[in-house]
Amino acid sequence: MRLLDLRLRDFRNIEAARVDLGPRATVVVGPNGQGKTNLLEAVYFLATLKPLRTSRLSELPRFGAKGCKVEGSFELGATTRVFGVEVADGSRQAFVDGKKVRELEDYFGGVSVVAFTPDDLALVKGGPELRRRFLDRAVFNRFPGYLGESRDYARALKSRNRLLREGARLELVEAFDAPLARQGARLVARRLRLVDELAPRFETVLAGLSRGQLEGALRYAPKVAEGGVGEEEIAARLLEELSTRLPRDRERGYTSVGPHADTLGIKLAGRPARAYASQGQQRALVLALKIGEIENLRESLGYQPLLLLDDVSSELDRERNEQLCSYLASLDGQVLLTTTDPELLGGAAGPDARFYAVREGTFAPLDRAS
Numbered sequence: 001m002r003l004l005d006l007r008l009r010d011f012r013n014i015e016a017a018r019v020d021l022g023p024r025a026t027v028v029v030g031p032n033g034q035g036k037t038n039l040l041e042a043v044y045f046l047a048t049l050k051p052l053r054t055s056r057l058s059e060l061p062r063f064g065a066k067g068c069k070v071e072g073s074f075e076l077g078a079t080t081r082v083f084g085v086e087v088a089d090g091s092r093q094a095f096v097d098g099k100k101v102r103e104l105e106d107y108f109g110g111v112s113v114v115a116f117t118p119d120d121l122a123l124v125k126g127g128p129e130l131r132r133r134f135l136d137r138a139v140f141n142r143f144p145g146y147l148g149e150s151r152d153y154a155r156a157l158k159s160r161n162r163l164l165r166e167g168a169r170l171e172l173v174e175a176f177d178a179p180l181a182r183q184g185a186r187l188v189a190r191r192l193r194l195v196d197e198l199a200p201r202f203e204t205v206l207a208g209l210s211r212g213q214l215e216g217a218l219r220y221a222p223k224v225a226e227g228g229v230g231e232e233e234i235a236a237r238l239l240e241e242l243s244t245r246l247p248r249d250r251e252r253g254y255t256s257v258g259p260h261a262d263t264l265g266i267k268l269a270g271r272p273a274r275a276y277a278s279q280g281q282q283r284a285l286v287l288a289l290k291i292g293e294i295e296n297l298r299e300s301l302g303y304q305p306l307l308l309l310d311d312v313s314s315e316l317d318r319e320r321n322e323q324l325c326s327y328l329a330s331l332d333g334q335v336l337l338t339t340t341d342p343e344l345l346g347g348a349a350g351p352d353a354r355f356y357a358v359r360e361g362t363f364a365p366l367d368r369a370s
């Protein structure tokens, strides 16, 4: 997989842009607030149909514009396909080779990205929703069908919560429980599978980064999946939990059990990293999570996902930054990096890197010598 070029219209502060990507690293250089992250976000949106920083599609079009569009040509094996996504009136439409895509699953064939942004550094210490979000994005990267599955679950959950808030009759709420439990069990099963794959990689990478000093572990263990049971049994248990908790959920006005309420546990030497990890340890943990995810995708997909790194170097300490740069230099897939200071990238960009300068949403190729 290779992203050849990228075309944007009215995406955040970018009125119009075309960026041709290098075979390996493409580096976008510019001062704060010029549009570096916006470009990265456009690539992420193109590849995942999910915005990177917000959950609101309506924030993506440039101020005053009615909609926005991102398009990119991907080389996929021997063919080249043009993927596109447009936002208009707060909803999105995806295209492949100019044709509207009706089923989201049809869109994702062979395209995969992993983003690493300064926000990720809050993963360890931040609230449980951040780790759940990381987990969900990692599951989606690995199993693209997860996007549609989580959307179906979110819809069913929203309807059930509305009925709970409105104090609807119990039988009416219960009518939602069987499908909700089934869809919820699917999400739980996908997450369990991903964590099974990711956890050993994360542990190995962390041990490598810390020269054997740090011992980490990942834990996703919802009660409904205790004992390593399969998806059907998880659904049955979830249904039972929903029913047991129904009177209390009705009082509170929301559904208190299910994958939306679970999170990913990160441990350091057997203890919750959230409570005990130092700043440096947190950075090592996050780096190990990201590298672990990339390695896992590389193995399972058979190619390296496109990496998007948003000015992470300036947020890491020197040692972690050097580790990240040497890891990047060892990869042969594509990386899109943004930075305020190219010096921080060390050897990560490599000799064949392509550079762009950005000012007020306008991108211009940069001669490396300049």
Ligand SMILES: Nc1ncnc2c1ncn2[C@@H]1O[C@H](COP(=O)(O)OP(=O)(O)OP(=O)(O)O)[C@@H](O)[C@H]1O
Pocket: 011, 012, 013, 014, 030, 031, 032, 033, 034, 035, 036, 037, 038, 039, 059, 060, 061, 062, 063, 311, 340
């Ligand atoms: N929908 C939008 N329309 C127009 N401008 C927007 C929109 N959303 C964000 N912006 C603006 O885009 C500008 C660039 O944002 P971006 O996050 O890409 O900066 P950056 O170059 O990554 O900077 P930093 O180095 O500080 O992270 C900001 O001034 C922001 O206010």
